[in-house]
Amino acid sequence: MAGQNEQGNGAVNFLRDAIPRPQAGSASPCAACPVRDLSFCNALSDAELEHLNRVSSDVFLATGQSLFDEGAPADHVFNVTSGAMKIYKLLSDGRRQITGFLFPGDFLGLSTRDAYAYSAEAVCSTQLCRFNRQKLEHLLRDFPKVERRLLGIANDELALAQEQMLILGRKTAKEKIASFLLMLSRRAKKSGSQSNPIALPITRTDMADFLGLTTETVSRTITQLKSSGMITLLPGNEVRLENLETLEEMAEGE
Amino acid sequence: MAGQNEQGNGAVNFLRDAIPRPQAGSASPCAACPVRDLSFCNALSDAELEHLNRVSSDVFLATGQSLFDEGAPADHVFNVTSGAMKIYKLLSDGRRQITGFLFPGDFLGLSTRDAYAYSAEAVCSTQLCRFNRQKLEHLLRDFPKVERRLLGIANDELALAQEQMLILGRKTAKEKIASFLLMLSRRAKKSGSQSNPIALPITRTDMADFLGLTTETVSRTITQLKSSGMITLLPGNEVRLENLETLEEMAEGE
């Protein structure tokens, strides 16, 4: 399994790697957070954020480092503040399905069960906010508008999950790659990043595990898109989408 | 497209087919509802349910009748009270991915957007509760515990969506069918119905569209499971699972 750290199982050592916040100071770290507007925190005012700050700490992960494994006790929830994460499920023979890539502002780890439903791992150097689950649940009772915000986020994720089921279940390899590139572009645009060219720090293997393909098929398909002038691969893991409208038609199977 | 009614587009005529509840009476229809314990309504007491009763009406659908189409204005949300629904997304060339089968107690139609993210259609004769979306949102503000219940439901659905992505993206046809039958059995058990044999009112085509296969592949695979003694097809659209443990190993690819 990729991403082993010294403990041998890739899991974060919560007693060491999570850094509690300084509680005093002129500006709350939550209020000053660069992704505050992108996540559930934006339901709270600066003053209210102080409550949130009290139940959060920072986690730093290196590339490939595990945040949690499927089945581990779901004691914390997380918000990505920088970098990127992948979440995935495994079959007993090692087959892996990546079920999402998470970027700054994304929330993960919420569960109604006692255990995490999936594993999470850093795609690159990543920083997250970590919240004790029980304390956060208490906070939600005090601030129902945050719970409402989380319900909205969950419903948006459900809609995206259904789009991904359509991709996985019905699209060809080329339609899948086109859809994936467009999704990254839309995602970057929505969060205020550059949407063309797009950053593509994701390996061909990870793309394959997300799209239900193999590494070779992803590579062949990207080469075809390159050869036909639809995309240009740039240094530094970036991809320029040369004709958005045609790519959208391609993604939709037209 | 299957399931056209007289209006030619399969959509429910809301001004005629939805029947408002009688507002007076000794027992609230919501309090008397057979699926009350299975759905979000169980967060409310009998007295509190009266508020819910005031914002709900009944919808009756025949087999194949559409509830709503993807992109239609999302003015209502629904709860299945009897029968079964399927929700799906379409590509422009007619390719269809069924993203869920819904049974009594299931909730559908909630969206943060102005339009439905998917289409919904009756698998068989089906009855649903219908709630005006804005009125329900007001009710959620008055009863945050219902919102909390909905958040829990959404998170459960997200976990199921990820399991389905693993199935769609990584499993073989036989693993898919085995997983599907087991899912129906678990679902029946959880809602107090008979879990073996299971009822299977779903056509091979609908199974195929849910599992990312074709009708013929589903049929061939079911025949293989039959021939190998894993299942027995019974009259009345029922299937007996002959060896749950072996079927679970098969579903998991062991």
Place this chain on the structure above:
DNA sequence: GCTTGTCTTTGATATGTATCAAAGATGGTG
């Protein structure tokens, strides 16, 4: 600058499922 590990690409072949076609089964309606 060289080595090494990892990732990507390309080539050749295999295969699971799709596609096309046709026959059989089933249930509803007249």
Place this chain on the structure above:
DNA sequence: CACCATCTTTGATACATATCAAAGACAAGC
């Protein structure tokens, strides 16, 4: 009871993608 539409099953063939193998590219470390 017969007919018809729909669904299911089976057979034959095609093909998109997987699998296996090998070569090339790239980045990090010494």
